[in-house]
Amino acid sequence: xxxxxxxxxxxxxxxxxxxxxxxxLLPILHDLQAEFGYVDKSVVPILADELNLSRADVYGVxxxxxxxxxxxxxxTVVRVCRAEACQANGAEELFEHAxxxxxxxxxxxxxxxxCALGPAVEVGGxxxxxxxxxRFDALVRS
Amino acid sequence: MTTVYVPRDSAARSVGADxxxxxxxxxxxATVVRTGSRGLLxxxxxxxxxxxxxxxxxxxxxxxxxxxxxAAGMLDGRExxxxxxxxxxxxxxxxxxxxxxxxxGVIDPLSAADYEAHGGVAGLRAALTKTPAEVVADVTDSGLxxxxxxxxxxxxxWKTVLEADSPLKFVCCNAxxxxxxxxxxxxxxxxxxxxxxxxxxxAAHASGAIEGYVYIRSEYPDAVATMRQAIDIAYxxxxxxxxxxxxxxxxxxxxxxxxxxxxxxEETSMLDSLEGKRGMVRAKPPIPALAGLFGxxxxxxxxxxxxxxxxxxxxxxxxxxxxxxxxxxxxxVFQLAGNVARGGIVELPFGVTLNELVNGYGxxxxxxxxxxxVQVGGPLGAYVPVDLFDLRMDYEExxxxxxxxxxxxxxxxxxxxxxxxxxxxxxxxxxxxxxxxCTPCRVGAVRGKETIDKIIAGVDREENLQLLEDxxxxxxxxxxxxxxxxxxxxxxxxxxxxxxxxxxxxxxxxMPTVGPNGSHT
Numbered sequence: 001x002x003x004x005x006x007x008x009x010x011x012x013x014x015x016x017x018x019x020x021x022x023x024x025l026l027p028i029l030h031d032l033q034a035e036f037g038y039v040d041k042s043v044v045p046i047l048a049d050e051l052n053l054s055r056a057d058v059y060g061v062x063x064x065x066x067x068x069x070x071x072x073x074x075x076t077v078v079r080v081c082r083a084e085a086c087q088a089n090g091a092e093e094l095f096e097h098a099x100x101x102x103x104x105x106x107x108x109x110x111x112x113x114x115c116a117l118g119p120a121v122e123v124g125g126x127x128x129x130x131x132x133x134x135r136f137d138a139l140v141r142s
Numbered sequence: 143m144t145t146v147y148v149p150r151d152s153a154a155r156s157v158g159a160d161x162x163x164x165x166x167x168x169x170x171x172a173t174v175v176r177t178g179s180r181g182l183l184x185x186x187x188x189x190x191x192x193x194x195x196x197x198x199x200x201x202x203x204x205x206x207x208x209x210x211x212x213a214a215g216m217l218d219g220r221e222x223x224x225x226x227x228x229x230x231x232x233x234x235x236x237x238x239x240x241x242x243x244x245x246x247g248v249i250d251p252l253s254a255a256d257y258e259a260h261g262g263v264a265g266l267r268a269a270l271t272k273t274p275a276e277v278v279a280d281v282t283d284s285g286l287x288x289x290x291x292x293x294x295x296x297x298x299x300w301k302t303v304l305e306a307d308s309p310l311k312f313v314c315c316n317a318x319x320x321x322x323x324x325x326x327x328x329x330x331x332x333x334x335x336x337x338x339x340x341x342x343x344x345a346a347h348a349s350g351a352i353e354g355y356v357y358i359r360s361e362y363p364d365a366v367a368t369m370r371q372a373i374d375i376a377y378x379x380x381x382x383x384x385x386x387x388x389x390x391x392x393x394x395x396x397x398x399x400x401x402x403x404x405x406x407x408e409e410t411s412m413l414d415s416l417e418g419k420r421g422m423v424r425a426k427p428p429i430p431a432l433a434g435l436f437g438x439x440x441x442x443x444x445x446x447x448x449x450x451x452x453x454x455x456x457x458x459x460x461x462x463x464x465x466x467x468x469x470x471x472x473x474x475v476f477q478l479a480g481n482v483a484r485g486g487i488v489e490l491p492f493g494v495t496l497n498e499l500v501n502g503y504g505x506x507x508x509x510x511x512x513x514x515x516v517q518v519g520g521p522l523g524a525y526v527p528v529d530l531f532d533l534r535m536d537y538e539e540x541x542x543x544x545x546x547x548x549x550x551x552x553x554x555x556x557x558x559x560x561x562x563x564x565x566x567x568x569x570x571x572x573x574x575x576x577x578x579x580c581t582p583c584r585v586g587a588v589r590g591k592e593t594i595d596k597i598i599a600g601v602d603r604e605e606n607l608q609l610l611e612d613x614x615x616x617x618x619x620x621x622x623x624x625x626x627x628x629x630x631x632x633x634x635x636x637x638x639x640x641x642x643x644x645x646x647x648x649x650x651x652x653m654p655t656v657g658p659n660g661s662h663t
Contacts, residue, residue, distance in 0.1 A: 001396075021396075022436065023418030030360075030399060056612070063422040065401030067360050083322030083571075084517055084564070085553045088480035110404055110521075110571065112361050113325035114153050115553065116183040116478060116485025125363075128154035 010035060011043040015050040025051060025061055029068055038069045073105040078140065079122040082108045085115035091134070094119045097133045101140050145192040145216045146172040149247065151179035151332050152364040159187040160206035163548035169208075169344035172217050178333015180247035181487025183232060190229055199226040199553040199617075221497035234503060239465065241473045242449050243326075243489045252371055254379050259338045263381065265452030269344045270389040274304050275521060277348040281451060284458035285471025287638065290407075290444030291519060291548040292624075293470075293537045296451075298443060302431035306439035307427065311355040313345045313393075313441045314416065314434070315448055317369075318400050318407040320359060321520030323479040323551035326359075326487060329443035330475075331358070331365040334449075335372035336381070339395060341448035341490075343386060344455060346393040354393060357399040357412050369397050404575040408623045409442045411577055422577045423623040444549070446475055467493035470536045470547070478504045480517075482555035497531035500554060511556035515640065521549020522628035523573055544635060546628075561640035565633045566594040574627040575607055583626025586617040590608050590633065600648025607637065607644065 014031040018024035028047065032039050037061055048055045064069050080095045098106045098121070114120035117129030123139045131139070148154075148163040166189070167174045182607050185201035198219040200211065207223070214222040216237060226232055240246075249256035258262070282297025283484050297428065303311060319327040323406050331338060342354050356525075370657060373395050376382045398416055400406050406415045410424035413435050434440025450472060454462045462472050470492035476499055477484045483505035490499075501514055507513055515525045524545035526533070533543055540547045555564075572587035590613050597606045616628035621627040 011651075023416055025418035026398065026401060026415065047342060051418075060420050061418065065403050067402035081322075082523060084567070085237070085323045085480040087564075087567070088553055088555045088559070109318055109402075110323045110575070111324075112152075113319060113328040114156050115323045115325055115480065115591070116482065117153055117157060117186070118480070120156065127152055127156045129153060 003028040005042070007036065007040050007042060008046055011046045012050065015047065015136060025058065026065075027054070029062060029065075033068055036072075038072045041070055049083065073104040075105060076124045076140065077107065078104045078124075079107045079109040079110070081110070081114070082107040082111050083115075083116065085111075086118035086120055089118040091119040094121070094131065098136060106139055144172045144376070145175055145176045146189040146217065146334040147175050147192070147197065149179040149186060150251070150364075151186075151329060152184040152362070153183050153329070154179050154188070155364070156204070157186050158205055162187045162189060162203050162208060162570045165205045166212070169212050169217070170485040171212070177249060178246040178251055179487075180229065180486070180586060181329065182232070183486035185226070189216070191217060191219050192324075195219065195228060197229045198233065198238070199229040200224045201226060220257035220597065222581065225331065227620050235638035238489050239473050239491055240489050241453055241462075241465070242337070242475055243330065244453075245337065246329060246487075249332050249334065251335055251374060254336070254375055257334075260454065260564045262336055262452075263340060266373075266381065267342045267387065268455045269347055270387060270391065272367045274348045274350060277344060277455065278304055280331035280454060280459045281348065284454040284462040285459075285466070286447065286450055286454060286462065287470070287537070288444055289446035289450070289474070289549055290409075291321075291546070291549070296443060296447055296646065299431050299443070300345065301347050301441045302429070303351070303441050306342050306432055307319040308439050309324075309351055309354070311351040311439045311441075313342050313349065313351045313443075314413065315342055315354070315356040315512065316407065316409060316412055316442060316443055317358040317362075317365070317445050318355050318412055319362070319445070321522075321549065321551055323517065323520060323553035324477050324549050325479070326550070327473040328362050328365050328476050329487060330445055330449050332368050335369050336376065337449045337452055338369070338445055339372060339376050341451040342395060343382065343391075343393050344451050345441050345443065345448060347389075347391050349439075351441060354395045355416055356395070356397050357400060357406070357416055357437070358397060359406075360402055366397060366399055373397065402462055403577075404571075404576045405625055408625060410623070413440070413442070420577070423625070425622060429568060446549070446654050453610050453617055465491035466537055467491070467534065467536050472540070474535060474547070475550060476535070476550040478552055478554070480505045481509055481556050482554040483510075484506050492536050493544060496526065496533050496535065498551070499535070499552060500531065504552075504554060507554060507556040508557050509558075511558065513554060513639050514559050515555045515561065515564075517553040517555070517632065518551070520551055521568060522546075522624060522631055523551075524546050524631050525564065525639060526635070527639040544631075544638070546631065560645070560646075561636040561643040562594065562598050565636040566591055566598070568629055568632040569594060572625060575577040576625060580620070580622040580626060582617045583622070583629070586613055586621075586626060587629060589613060590617070590629075594633075595651060597644050598646075598649050599651040601651070604646070611638070
């Protein structure tokens with residue numbers, strides 16, 4: 001098994017860091033996503049081998065959770081809450097507006113727990129409340 | 143130097159609390175302490191100034207206004223723009239019974255000294271003088287029911303785990319607060335994390351568990367960071383680890399982070415996720431109390447259930463039991479959300495009416511338009527029309543009305559809401575978030591969305607409404623868990639109370655559909 005690429009090396013070190021943890025696959029995938037911004041599919045056989053799981057098990061987990069992406073996002077990641085409380089304050093219109101913004105990856109999220117100050121949007125990892133179209137544009141520009 | 147309190151709660155930060163705190167610190171004439179939020183979220187960022195009259199509040203304060211407010215005497219507690227008077231005298235707060243939330247917004251969440259000075263650790267100390275069975279009896283006598291939504295008596299669950307014979311047992315806290323309109327778990331973890339740690343340690347003592355996990359959703363990075371720091375501090379104070387407070391109890395606590403799957407708020411799905419698997423729902427029995435995490439006996443409780451426990455042990459079961467009505471005992475941390483003028487945290491005993499919460503505390507809609515509906519208990523809860531606002535917040539009274547109290551989240555909608563579209567959204571959400579294990583949920587939600595599309599489009603309306611009702615019945619009766627089993631609740635309540643929205647002039651098919659990652663199909 002090749003151990004040379006930085007991704008492969010990092011995958012092995014992430015496994016080592018969680019060696020004593022029960023059910024360590026999710027924390028390992030989080031570590032890899034935090035470092036690279038996505039989880040490269042090439043780590044699937046490595047993690048399977050290290051954790052004594054089948055490749056299908058590992059890929060099954062990787063593909064089940066919305067958070068893990070298999071390729072890098074384009075530009076800033078903007079996550080718009082589309083859940084009911086934000087919808088009550090116009091989130092659907094905001095989501096449509098957001099999708100037209102150039103140079104950003106727009107994703108839907110169901111709830112940031114900011115339901116009294118919606119619509120809620122996360123721009124580049126920062127949570128923002130009471131976001132209307134104008135504030136959205138300003139946030140994306142900055 | 144004057145002490146000024148500015149929340150570090152992520153809702154407050156989302157509207158500029160960090161910038162306000164920095165601006166005040168930059169004046170050089172105040173020490174800024176970051177607290178949780180008082181829960182008056184429409185007034186965030188809320189600034190409190192320590193005076194000889196107690197804390198005096200100002201809000202909402204924007205960073206750009208700080209210099210003017212300081213010049214006008216804010217740091218001396220003088221009356222200025224945005225003055226709200228003494229925090230404790232604010233009507234909205236004064237009439238509440240802050241029990242679980244008594245320290246949130248008051249203390250520095252990561253100060254062990256603050257925590258103890260405000261009554262922290264008293265519950266754990268009391269519990270450690272008792273046998274596990276006595277602690278279980280206290281929790282049972284308090285009438286505490288699961289705050290995650292299902293309302294199962296906590297003491298009965300703990301007793302089952304205590305009586306299970308296993309050298310390895312777990313306590314798991316479900317902090318996967320995925321329901322729209324709920325944020326109390328998050329605010330407690332960000333604002334008073336030691337209370338949750340204390341509650342879990344008491345649960346460990348009561349059930350014989352030696353290891354615990356807090357499963358927090360990834361959408362709550364601040365809560366994750368705060369809980370992790372708090373756990374480190376708790377170890378340093380011997381509130382966790384080996385020989386807790388010299389009692390001989392061993393309890394290790396870990397934080398685990400979810401990965402954006404709503405279904406992991408369902409307890410068995412959360413357990414699979416904690417085991418490093420896909421978050422698939424398990425069939426019950428066996429119940430998690432007997433075969434839970436890694437097949438071991440496991441206490442699984444919601445954040446607010448566990449956070450209520452220290453008070454039960456510190457002040458006694460009778461004190462907690464004295465709050466509430468019927469079989470709904472204690473206080474509930476209600477959350478006012480959506481299109482509401484005064485959103486935030488209202489902690490009151492069960493029995494308060496929906497009207498008192500939504501119109502009294504909430505002050506009606508933020509847009510100023512009439513309220514049309516409120517959704518109580520999250521995305522799987524019923525849409526309740528205004529003519530049922532006399533309902534009291536009580537598990538049984540709500541169930542009898544075809545609704546549910548759930549975790550006490552209330553989302554307000556004004557009269558511009560289209561309830562047929564909200565019903566469609568309930569099905570769409572279920573289709574996106576279903577774990578896929580059982581057919582009624584996995585396939586039913588997709589068919590439900592398609593059927594509502596046809597109704598909206600005016601295709602065979604009466605037949606399709608009947609079909610939708612049949613489908614709802616099947617999903618309710620045949621689904622493995624509450625996801626598929628309760629998705630019909632918002633749908634049926636929308637049809638029942640707002641039937642006219644399903645008879646509007648037809649909108650042609652196809653309606654836009656949003657895929658799992660926001661892609662349009």
